[in-house]
Each structure stands twice: as structure tokens, then as C-alpha cells.
Amino acid sequence: MLWPDPAQRDRLVEICDNLLARIAEAEREGWPGEVEGLQVSLAGAEEKLVQLDRRASRGVVDLGIPTITSPGAVPHQTRPPEPD
Helix, strand or coil: CCCCCHHHHHHHHHHHHHHHHHHHHHHHHCCHHHHHHHHHHHHHHHHHHHHHHHHHHHCCCCCCCCCCCCCCCCCCCCCCCCCC
16 A cells, blocks of 8 residues: 655645646536546545544554564674674
8 A cells, every 4th residue: 555645745635625626617517527537536635635644643653673582593783793
């Protein structure tokens, strides 16, 4: 699943506003097929906004750094060994 970039939220709002204006124009001109297609696009853009808002309200979860605890595992070294 592709997640929208939170920095692009304002752009998505602008796209929704533009789609609403285009839907109104298509209804005024009597273009039912165009209205239907634009409504599908609007629903997709609005869903992306909902996803952004839902993710923003959850915050970030720190999962930590995994460690190896099984017997015989090679320990992780943070720096190279000293030469002899």
C-alpha cells in the first residue's frame, strides 16, 4: 500500500477543492460520465486525507533495536577489534 507523504496534505486538500469545482462544472454542463469519473477521483483523494489524519493521530511507535539472544550467536560489535 502506498502512503501519502504528510508534507503533501495541503496539496491533497487543494486537489479535493479542484475536483469539487470540476464536478460542479460537469454537472452544470450535463456531463454525467465526467461527473462519475471525478467523483471516483474525489473519493480516492479524500481517502488519502483520512489515511494521513489517521496516521498522524497514532504517532510514532519506537520498536527498538533487535538483539540476538540465541545461544551460539555472534555478538554485534559496534567498532572493529583492536589490532594485536
